[in-house]
Amino acid sequence: MGKFIVKRLLGLIPTMLIIVTLSFFMIRLAPGGPFSSEKKVTPEVQANLEHKYHMDEPLYKQYLRYMSDVLLHADLGPSYKNKDYTVNQLIGNSMPNSLLLGVVALAIACLFGISVGLFSALRQNSFADYAGMSLANIGLAIPLFVVGPVAVLVFAMKLKWLPTSGWITGRAGLKTLIMPAMTLGLPYFSSIARLTRASVVETLRSDYIRTARAKGLKDSTIMLKHVLKGALLPVVSYLGPAFAGIVTGSVVIEQIFLVPGIGNFFVKSALNRDYTLILGTVIVYSLILVLMNLVVDILYGFLDPRISYTSSAD
Amino acid sequence: MKKLLLVAAAVLSLAVIGCSKGGASSGSELILNNGAEPQSLDPSKIQGVPEDRIYKALFEGLVDYDPKTCHAVPGVAESWERNEDGSVITFHLRKNAKWSDGTPITAQTFVDSWLYYMAPSTAAEYAYMPAGVIKGAADYNAGKADASTVGIKALDDYTFEVTLVGPVPYAVDMMAHYSFSALPLHAINKFGADWTKPEHFVGNGPFVLETWVPQEKITVVPNKTYWNKANVFLSRITFLPIENDTTAYNKYKNGEIDWLTAVPLEMLDEIKLDPNYHAAPFLSSYYYEFNVNDKTLKDVRVRQALALAIDRNELVEKVTKGGQLPTGAYVPEMAGYTPADGFTFDPAQAQKLLAEAGYPNGKGFPKMTVIYNTNEGHKKIAEWVQQQWKKNLNIDIDLQNMEWASFLDKRQANDFQIARAGWVGDYQDPSNFLDLLRKDSGNNDGRYNNPAFDALLDKAAGMPDGADRNQVLHDAETLAIRQDAAFIPFYIYVTQNMIDTNKWEGWYTNTLDLHPYVGLKLKK
Numbered sequence: 001m002g003k004f005i006v007k008r009l010l011g012l013i014p015t016m017l018i019i020v021t022l023s024f025f026m027i028r029l030a031p032g033g034p035f036s037s038e039k040k041v042t043p044e045v046q047a048n049l050e051h052k053y054h055m056d057e058p059l060y061k062q063y064l065r066y067m068s069d070v071l072l073h074a075d076l077g078p079s080y081k082n083k084d085y086t087v088n089q090l091i092g093n094s095m096p097n098s099l100l101l102g103v104v105a106l107a108i109a110c111l112f113g114i115s116v117g118l119f120s121a122l123r124q125n126s127f128a129d130y131a132g133m134s135l136a137n138i139g140l141a142i143p144l145f146v147v148g149p150v151a152v153l154v155f156a157m158k159l160k161w162l163p164t165s166g167w168i169t170g171r172a173g174l175k176t177l178i179m180p181a182m183t184l185g186l187p188y189f190s191s192i193a194r195l196t197r198a199s200v201v202e203t204l205r206s207d208y209i210r211t212a213r214a215k216g217l218k219d220s221t222i223m224l225k226h227v228l229k230g231a232l233l234p235v236v237s238y239l240g241p242a243f244a245g246i247v248t249g250s251v252v253i254e255q256i257f258l259v260p261g262i263g264n265f266f267v268k269s270a271l272n273r274d275y276t277l278i279l280g281t282v283i284v285y286s287l288i289l290v291l292m293n294l295v296v297d298i299l300y301g302f303l304d305p306r307i308s309y310t311s312s313a314d
Numbered sequence: 315m316k317k318l319l320l321v322a323a324a325v326l327s328l329a330v331i332g333c334s335k336g337g338a339s340s341g342s343e344l345i346l347n348n349g350a351e352p353q354s355l356d357p358s359k360i361q362g363v364p365e366d367r368i369y370k371a372l373f374e375g376l377v378d379y380d381p382k383t384c385h386a387v388p389g390v391a392e393s394w395e396r397n398e399d400g401s402v403i404t405f406h407l408r409k410n411a412k413w414s415d416g417t418p419i420t421a422q423t424f425v426d427s428w429l430y431y432m433a434p435s436t437a438a439e440y441a442y443m444p445a446g447v448i449k450g451a452a453d454y455n456a457g458k459a460d461a462s463t464v465g466i467k468a469l470d471d472y473t474f475e476v477t478l479v480g481p482v483p484y485a486v487d488m489m490a491h492y493s494f495s496a497l498p499l500h501a502i503n504k505f506g507a508d509w510t511k512p513e514h515f516v517g518n519g520p521f522v523l524e525t526w527v528p529q530e531k532i533t534v535v536p537n538k539t540y541w542n543k544a545n546v547f548l549s550r551i552t553f554l555p556i557e558n559d560t561t562a563y564n565k566y567k568n569g570e571i572d573w574l575t576a577v578p579l580e581m582l583d584e585i586k587l588d589p590n591y592h593a594a595p596f597l598s599s600y601y602y603e604f605n606v607n608d609k610t611l612k613d614v615r616v617r618q619a620l621a622l623a624i625d626r627n628e629l630v631e632k633v634t635k636g637g638q639l640p641t642g643a644y645v646p647e648m649a650g651y652t653p654a655d656g657f658t659f660d661p662a663q664a665q666k667l668l669a670e671a672g673y674p675n676g677k678g679f680p681k682m683t684v685i686y687n688t689n690e691g692h693k694k695i696a697e698w699v700q701q702q703w704k705k706n707l708n709i710d711i712d713l714q715n716m717e718w719a720s721f722l723d724k725r726q727a728n729d730f731q732i733a734r735a736g737w738v739g740d741y742q743d744p745s746n747f748l749d750l751l752r753k754d755s756g757n758n759d760g761r762y763n764n765p766a767f768d769a770l771l772d773k774a775a776g777m778p779d780g781a782d783r784n785q786v787l788h789d790a791e792t793l794a795i796r797q798d799a800a801f802i803p804f805y806i807y808v809t810q811n812m813i814d815t816n817k818w819e820g821w822y823t824n825t826l827d828l829h830p831y832v833g834l835k836l837k838k
Contacts, residue, residue: 032719037361038736040726040756041439044456048437083354084510085528093528149560157568164564166554167530255558260529273719 001301008294015290016283020070023282024063027275034080034273053080066279076283077276081269087280091262095284097167098254098261102247104177105185106239113189114235117196118228124201132193139190148183148256155179165258180257184250188242192235199231206230229303236303240296244289342836343550344818346573347562351529351555355510356502357495358431361439363827364555367575369492371534371551371831372517376405376424376474379490381833384742384826386486390419390496390518390541391474400481400778401449407472412539413498414515414522421468427497429454429461440493443740447485449477483779484743491740520546520832529555547820547835566812573821574812579691582635590814593637594823596807597739599644599747602684602699603760603801608731610680615671617799620732621657622664623706624699630805633698634691639806644795645747646739646806646825651784654792656803661706668707676708683712686734687721695804696734725759733759736807742825744787745774751794762800767793 035041035049050056054065069075076087113136120132156164156179168176203209204227212222254263262281269277348364357373360366376394377386391405411419428448432441434457445451449465465477478485488494501509501516508514515523520542521534532553536546554571556562559578563585566574577585585591604611611617626640639646642656665675673679684699686692696713703709711732716724725733739746748771749755753763770790777783794800809827820833 030720031723035439036719036722036726037439038722039361039439042442042445042456042756044434045437045439045441048434048457049439052435052437078507081353082351082528083359084356084507090528152564157564160568164568164570165556165561166565166570169527256561258530258554258556258561260527264529271718 001298005294005298008297012287012290016286019286020067020279020283021063023279024066024275025059027270027273027278028059030273032273034275036273053078066276070283076280079274079277081272081274081277087276090265090277091280091284094260094262094265097169097259098247098263101177101181101184101253101259101261102243104181106188106243106246108181109185109188109192110235110239112185113192114196114228114232116189117193118200118223120193120197121200121204122223129197133197136190136193139186144183144187144250144252145256147186148179148253151179151183152256165256167257167259176257180253180259183257184246184253188246191238191242195234195238196231199234200227203227203231233300233304236299237296240292241289243292244285247288342548343552344548344573344831344834345552345554345571347556347565347571347575348532348553349555349576350557352532352553355515355523355526355532357492357497358436358438360492364553366492366828368532368534368553369495370519370828371521372515372519372523373492373495374519374540375489375491375494375496376407377486377490378832379824379826379828379830381820381828381830382822382824384487384824384828386490389490390424394486400483401478403476403478403486404469405474405476407474408541409472410541411518412541413501413518414537414539415498415501416539417498417500417516419496419518420471421474422471423496423499424474425466425468426499427495428466429464430497430499431493431495432464433461438493440491443488443491443493447478447482447488449479480776481778482775483783484741484745487743488741521548521551524550531555542832545832547833548831551831572813572818577810577812579636585812586635586637588812590812592811592813592815592823593808594827595639595646595825596809596827597646597648597742597825598737598807599641599646599803600638600695600736600805600807601644601801601803603725603733603735604762604799605728605731605733605760606762606800607728610682611731613671614797614799615667616673617802618657619664619667619671619707620703621799621802622660622667624702624802624804625659626804627659629695629698633694634805636810637808639808641803641806642796643791644801644803645744645787645791648742648744648825650779650781651744652788654788654796656796657799664707668709673709679707679709681710681712682731683714684732684734685714685716685721685724685730687718688715692734728759728761730759732802735759735801738807739826744784744791745771748787748790748794751800760800762794762798764794764798767798 035046054062066077069077076091078086079090082090116132116136120129123129152164155162162175162179166176167173209222209226212226251263251267253259254261262284265277265281269281348367350362350364352360352365352368353362354360354365355368355372357369360369374389376389376391378389380387390407390411392408394403394405396403407421413419428444430436431438432444432451432455434455441455445455450459450463451465453459454461454464467475469475496518498516501514505514509516512523512526517523517537520537520540522537524533524535526532534551536543536549540546559576560581562571562574562576563578563581565571604617606612626642630638630640641653642658643653645651645653647653668676684696686696693715700711700713703711724730737747737750750757751762752758752768752771767790770786770793774783774786774790777786795803809823811823813821815821817837819835819837821829
């Protein structure tokens with residue numbers, strides 16, 4: 001197992017290098033640059049701006065300079081647009097918020113998703129089953145930019161239970177966390193509910209469950225110890241990329257609820273041609289994605305006794 | 315399973331019980347939406363409106379803006395006078411002007427600050443403002459001359475002398491802008507790029523920086539060393555960087571924002587009925603720019619025909635609906651200045667001109683493309699224009715929307731036929747609008763080129779303020795716009811703010827949409 005993990009971690013390096021290099025050159029292909037503005041600056045000022053940010057150097061030199069900063073000093077560079085902050089500071093400030101939001105959203109999605117899925121599977125084809133799956137379908141079908149504002153309208157403006165938007169860090173922040181987390185978690189809840197239901201239904205029919213029943217084990221023991229473990233495999237593989245996606249934030253949710261997270265930077269940095277911030281967010285997203293896939297694979301090894309990583313390497 | 319659901323429900327209800335309604339401003343705290351996360355708090359690095367709003371709280375130049383007229387009122391300078399021909403201004407600084415860390419502000423502070431701002435290495439984007447009016451500054455900013463040739467001097471600690479390129483009547487009004495700010499060079503040199511963080515911040519404005527949480531908020535509190543602190547009544551200002559107008563509007567309706575600086579287009583019908591909606595003419599222009607090098611648009615009759623064939627009144631009544639002012643001229647009305655007699659809605663004349671140019675009833679007119687940056691408002695206007703030209707001239711045009719940076723790139727490279735454009739005045743003088751059309755202006759994307767026009771502007775630049783100068787500028791505008799049809803003007807923007815003026819005293823609409831915080835207070 002240990003060897004497997006080390007091998008996968010080493011494989012991270014070429015993957016990340018390729019991603020960063022491709023991105024570095026691709027973003028500079030887009031028309032315009034970080035200093036495009038409607039009131040055009042004089043050519044002299046433009047030249048000075050470019051000199052300040054080393055943009056007058058040949059491209060390969062800029063690339064080498066960037067890579068050495070990142071690899072040797074973990075310095076993602078200054079932000080071209082938010083001039084008082086470095087990319088490290090911007091991402092450092094926003095990642096915890098996105099992480100918190102993402103983890104809570106996913107936790108809620110898992111909690112409700114697995115419960116509803118399990119419930120539906122056990123009461124297959126009953127009213128409860130249809131109700132649960134309909135709810136899941138609605139959660140997937142209705143886009144976030146509809147659910148979000150409707151939630152704001154109902155819970156904030158009409159019922160006045162929660163603030164319309166904004167973000168408070170710390171304990172008082174619970175009230176600003178609820179709506180965005182639930183809204184963000186909704187489509188994931190739906191997928192998890194459906195996956196769980198399908199998987200549980202299939203697992204219930206398998207031989208080893210029949211054996212457990214035949215052995216005379218209690219229903220609840222069978223459910224929690226044997227069925228769930230096997231049935232959750234598809235859910236776990238879904239969770240890997242889902243975690244990366246949810247944590248790096250839905251741009252829509254962050255805009256509607258004014259969450260100061262990293263999702264905002266994805267779109268804004270591209271529109272602003274803020275080269276360093278774009279690369280910073282690409283690096284963060286790629287790292288999370290690759291790492292979460294690794295975590296999922298490891299979890300698989302624990303959950304499914306049929307899988308072993310010690311002999312055949314991957 | 316049921317137990318799990320019960321637990322979840324319990325947690326949720328606890329959260330609901332434990333909270334209160336969103337916090338409206340208490341006491342004399344002002345909360346406003348600032349439209350975007352500021353690029354910087356350093357006056358030498360900023361160039362946008364959100365940054366300007368924060369700048370006005372944290373810094374002060376020689377003069378400030380009068381909240382009603384936007385003309386200059388004393389700031390760090392108590393008084394000033396000009397010499398005989400108007401080209402030299404002598405400012406008398408007040409003796410109790412200090413930075414928030416106690417360091418005194420002297421005439422030398424301004425010399426050093428302005429030189430720093432205009433230095434080539436600073437690469438300030440608004441350097442063209444001081445460089446355009448101060449003698450020797452343009453060459454210094456271009457790196458062609460050194461600092462000693464720039465016409466600014468500290469005659470003594472409290473006397474600051476500025477030599478201009480000419481009589482420049484609007485020079486003092488300009489100096490309230492952040493490109494003429496005092497800069498805390500002692501803090502900049504000590505802390506480098508971090509000087510704008512709350513723990514190192516130094517400013518000389520009515521407020522100082524309290525907190526800055528990127529993407530979340532910026533708060534400022536009164537500056538104890540500010541000379542006019544007797545007239546500072548707010549205990550805190552909170553700037554929220556909200557980009558989505560609807561989100562901000564919801565917050566405003568819920569009492570979480572006091573002053574809304576922009577309104578969502580889709581809610582305009584509802585907003586216009588609200589007495590707290592304040593629309594006022596904005597010193598600006600919305601227009602389409604012609605590429606005068608295009609083979610069809612080279613012919614001035616074609617350009618004039620296109621400009622005459624649209625009903626601007628219908629545009630502002632049915633399409634934009636925000637109270638914008640339709641205009642066939644380009645320069646907005648200003649004190650003493652009468653805009654040119656611009657284009658009217660004259661489809662008959664338009665058709666005649668188009669026929670003379672060789673396209674009777676639109677026959678044979680090549681398909682033109684209008685480019686605009688992606689935006690609901692621009693789209694509606696472009697579609698309406700497309701319709702108007704079809705109806706009144708029987709020609710077909712294509713519309714192409716582009717993402718902002720790509721759009722700018724294309725337009726600035728003169729790679730278009732007709733492009734949407736807008737210009738917001740930096741100061742109240744027609745030359746700020748007309749300079750765009752000079753042959754060598756960096757903003758002349760359409761490449762309009764008329765030596766007679768440039769000559770008129772040069773002539774006005776050497777004249778003192780008065781009816782004669784305004785007449786010359788009027789003639790220049792008539793030449794470029796009505797005669798040569800370099801642009802199709804549409805309307806003057808309106809400033810759109812929402813604030814309860816029954817609650818807040820000292821807030822006024824004005825033509826530059828600049829709102830100083832000194833004097834602003836809650837009515838008792």
